[in-house]
Amino acid sequence: MSESAIAVTGLRKSFGPKEAVAGIDLEIAAGSLAGLVGPNGAGKTTSLSMMTGLLRPDGGRVLINGLDMWADPPAAKAVIGVVPAEPRLFERLSGEELLEYAGRLRGMPATEARSRAKQLLDVLDLTEDAKRLVADYSTGMRKKAMLGCALIHNPSVLFLDEPLEGVDPISADTIRRLLTRFVASGSTVLFSSHVMELVEQVCDHVSIIDKGRIVISGTTDEVRGGKTLQQAFVDLVGSRANDQEVLSWLGSSSS
Amino acid sequence: MARLLVQLKLRLLLNALRASSGAKVAFILSTLCAALVAGGVFYLLSILGGGIAAADLTTAIFSVFGLAWLIAPVVVFGLDSTLDPATLALYPLRTRPLAVGLLAASATGAWPVANVVGLLGVTIGLARGALGVLIAVLAVLLQVLFCITLARFVTTGLAGMLRSRRGKDFAALLILPIFAVYEGFIQVVAADGSLTAASFGGIDRWLRWTPPGLAVHAILDASTGHAGTALLLLALLAGIIVVLGVAWIRSLRHALITTDTSTQSAVHGSALPFGRYGLRGTVAARFWLYQRREPAAFIYWGITLVIMGVVGIRAALTPDYLGGLLASAAAGGAFTGAFHANAIGMSGPGFGLEAAALNGRRALRAYFSGQNLAIGVIAVPLVTAVCFGLAAVAKHPLAGFLGLAVGLAGIGAGLAAANLFSVALAFPVEKRAGTPMPRPTSGHNGAGFASWFFTVIGVGTGVTPVILAVVFTQSAPAAIRLPLLVLGAAGYGLALAWGGVRGAAVAAEPKLPELAQIAIQSAL
Numbered sequence: 204m205s206e207s208a209i210a211v212t213g214l215r216k217s218f219g220p221k222e223a224v225a226g227i228d229l230e231i232a233a234g235s236l237a238g239l240v241g242p243n244g245a246g247k248t249t250s251l252s253m254m255t256g257l258l259r260p261d262g263g264r265v266l267i268n269g270l271d272m273w274a275d276p277p278a279a280k281a282v283i284g285v286v287p288a289e290p291r292l293f294e295r296l297s298g299e300e301l302l303e304y305a306g307r308l309r310g311m312p313a314t315e316a317r318s319r320a321k322q323l324l325d326v327l328d329l330t331e332d333a334k335r336l337v338a339d340y341s342t343g344m345r346k347k348a349m350l351g352c353a354l355i356h357n358p359s360v361l362f363l364d365e366p367l368e369g370v371d372p373i374s375a376d377t378i379r380r381l382l383t384r385f386v387a388s389g390s391t392v393l394f395s396s397h398v399m400e401l402v403e404q405v406c407d408h409v410s411i412i413d414k415g416r417i418v419i420s421g422t423t424d425e426v427r428g429g430k431t432l433q434q435a436f437v438d439l440v441g442s443r444a445n446d447q448e449v450l451s452w453l454g455s456s457s458s
Numbered sequence: 459m460a461r462l463l464v465q466l467k468l469r470l471l472l473n474a475l476r477a478s479s480g481a482k483v484a485f486i487l488s489t490l491c492a493a494l495v496a497g498g499v500f501y502l503l504s505i506l507g508g509g510i511a512a513a514d515l516t517t518a519i520f521s522v523f524g525l526a527w528l529i530a531p532v533v534v535f536g537l538d539s540t541l542d543p544a545t546l547a548l549y550p551l552r553t554r555p556l557a558v559g560l561l562a563a564s565a566t567g568a569w570p571v572a573n574v575v576g577l578l579g580v581t582i583g584l585a586r587g588a589l590g591v592l593i594a595v596l597a598v599l600l601q602v603l604f605c606i607t608l609a610r611f612v613t614t615g616l617a618g619m620l621r622s623r624r625g626k627d628f629a630a631l632l633i634l635p636i637f638a639v640y641e642g643f644i645q646v647v648a649a650d651g652s653l654t655a656a657s658f659g660g661i662d663r664w665l666r667w668t669p670p671g672l673a674v675h676a677i678l679d680a681s682t683g684h685a686g687t688a689l690l691l692l693a694l695l696a697g698i699i700v701v702l703g704v705a706w707i708r709s710l711r712h713a714l715i716t717t718d719t720s721t722q723s724a725v726h727g728s729a730l731p732f733g734r735y736g737l738r739g740t741v742a743a744r745f746w747l748y749q750r751r752e753p754a755a756f757i758y759w760g761i762t763l764v765i766m767g768v769v770g771i772r773a774a775l776t777p778d779y780l781g782g783l784l785a786s787a788a789a790g791g792a793f794t795g796a797f798h799a800n801a802i803g804m805s806g807p808g809f810g811l812e813a814a815a816l817n818g819r820r821a822l823r824a825y826f827s828g829q830n831l832a833i834g835v836i837a838v839p840l841v842t843a844v845c846f847g848l849a850a851v852a853k854h855p856l857a858g859f860l861g862l863a864v865g866l867a868g869i870g871a872g873l874a875a876a877n878l879f880s881v882a883l884a885f886p887v888e889k890r891a892g893t894p895m896p897r898p899t900s901g902h903n904g905a906g907f908a909s910w911f912f913t914v915i916g917v918g919t920g921v922t923p924v925i926l927a928v929v930f931t932q933s934a935p936a937a938i939r940l941p942l943l944v945l946g947a948a949g950y951g952l953a954l955a956w957g958g959v960r961g962a963a964v965a966a967e968p969k970l971p972e973l974a975q976i977a978i979q980s981a982l
Contacts, residue, residue, distance in 0.1 A: 257810060257978070259971045276970070277817025285814065291807035291978060293744060295751040297725045304730055307740040308815035313733025334725050336751070352811060 214263030284353030496572035503579025520670030590681035741828030779852035791868015809977030841865035870951025871920025874958025886979035
């Protein structure tokens with residue numbers, strides 16, 4: 204196995220009495236496209252926030268390319284890019300200004316930041332909207348703009364939280380191709396999702412999280428165990444279907 | 459339909475009592491204010507008596523209510539869901555019953571009731587005899603119906619725009635002229651007692667044929683025995699309401715099938731400015747663009763300008779102009795600081811992007827000084843212009859330099875306090891519908907108040923040495939005193955600001971993740 208790009212040990216976080224993340228261990232090899240899947244409220248976003256230096260953990264360790272995120276946050280943050288579930292953008296900048304700003308914040312010369320911003324906007328199919336304010340962007344456009352901000356400094360590890368939520372199929376395909384190309388160059392991607400088909404299609408490594416714990420982690424084939432990922436997920440996490448009796452009135456055959 | 463929408467409006471109003479404590483207090487205060495306005499206006503109109511002088515004041519009051527109905531729904535558009543046709547566009551509703559229901563919903567609530575009750579004061583004041591009282595009741599009801607229909611017509615016509623980002627910006631900016639007129643009225647007109655009933659003399663001639671004027675003259679004519687003329691005037695008013703209503707229903711029909719509005723406008727220019735100046739220039743560029751594009755920034759600077767003006771203008775018209783001038787300059791610094799004393803919370807979730815790049819104390823110093831540069835570029839010319847403007851009004855133009863000295867120290871102290879409290883008392887904010895400026899989220903009002911209070915105290919303390927220097931150097935020759943005071947105060951202000959930058963960087967470094975979480979909680 205190649206060197207770990209992401210190594211998480213004993214990561215914990217509680218909010219009052221609620222234990223959101225209950226001591227997770229995770230190891231993602233460099234060059235992987237890894238998926239972190241789980242039901243709503245399983246602890247995916249909290250885990251990613253702690254891994255990316257945005258939420259201080261109660262305990263545990265996060266290493267990014269061997270750099271300890273919580274011992275030396277600036278060094279670790281310098282090598283990662285983050286796309287949060289709710290894009291964190293400056294609404295009153297245009298798309299073009301936003302990407303340039305993200306590049307310049309990372310210490311890139313203005314001309315380089317501008318040039319990369321233009322290229323990324325082109326690849327992300329945002330060139331026509333480059334001069335519109337982000338406040339006027341649709342959900343999919345905002346996700347793509349945030350992805351551009353996360354990639355502009357060419358990070359070696361990219362974290363994405365629900366990257367395709369609310370994104371149209373064309374934009375989703377654009378993002379998927381960009382991630383595949385990014386990983387092919389040796390970089391690493393960890394993204395959270397609850398869309399099993401997507402994870403099954405693109406990820407070579409999958410971890411399933413439920414109630415703040417990693418239930419299983421391994422290659423996609425190992426986790427599937429001969430079934431579809433959806434079925435393996437339901438088997439591991441447990442079906443919560445209880446709608447058969449209470450919605451008897453629903454449907455055209457009922458009055 | 460009318461009953462259902464009235465119930466909906468009542469439920470929406472009463473739900474305020476189950477919302478956050480801030481919303482509860484706002485609801486109770488608003489209801490109390492409505493009761494006070496109802497009682498106050500009723501009393502005022504009831505003591506006016508008859509005659510043309512009373513007609514002037516009654517017409518003015520009727521017109522003020524009309525104007526309030528015109529402006530308030532635009533400003534609070536997002537607060538009342540029944541104002542926006544888009545909320546009902548999903549349902550299979552016919553336009554006419556919907557229109558009746560919406561009118562009924564508009565008439566529901568403390569303020570519409572206060573409007574009717576207050577104006578009914580004319581039944582005791584302006585009206586004479588049984589016919590006069592009867593016509594007065596009809597006139598008041600028609601006047602309120604006119605106001606409601608007008609408000610509906612305007613909000614429905616503007617609904618698409620008000621739902622868009624640009625429209626919300628526009629509605630937010632309406633607060634500025636309202637605030638300026640209010641402050642001007644309170645501080646300059648009403649405060650010296652020059653506002654009397656005579657101030658409204660002749661207004662009736664101007665507003666005679668407007669709907670409020672028609673209502674008032676119907677009462678006057680009925681009270682003087684001209685029943686036919688009174689009925690004709692009421693019929694004319696009713697006709698105006700019908701025309702307005704038909705126009706509104708057409709507009710509503712159109713609005714129900716055109717609910718989607720997105721702003722397609724683009725910005726000019728192709729790049730962020732200050733590319734050569736590293737992280738400081740980068741942050742300054744972002745703050746500078748926000749000062750130009752964020753309506754709240756316009757409002758903050760507008761309020762600062764208005765406050766500075768009203769603090770200084772009355773004194774500027776007297777021989778004791780200097781106190782007002784210096785107080786105005788200090789107020790400029792205090793408001794500059796107070797409006798930016800939660801810069802991280804006000805940056806909102808975007809700060810997450812910035813936090814990823816703020817790697818260490820040096821970068822944080824660049825961050826705070828960058829934002830100070832963008833703010834200072836606006837604050838210094840603003841304070842300078844107001845100080846010299848007030849000095850010119852006082853006919854002592856050189857005194858502008860004294861105000862400028864205090865202003866420069868105040869801006870430095872304000873920026874220092876803003877930087878420090880942005881870290882020490884950071885709190886998340888949210889933009890609520892109908893509120894032009896972001897407010898602290900529930901549970902953070904204390905931090906919001908504290909950052910304001912301590913910033914103002916900090917600026918007051920910070921400018922004291924400069925004020926003392928101004929006072930104790932009065933006998934020195936102006937050619938030596940003024941340059942020394944201005945340059946000394948500028949250096950002093952810069953030193954304060956730089957101290958604030960350094961202190962804020964030291965305080966922010968260990969708590970950057972916590973600050974990022976606060977900013978991410980902001981909803982802008």
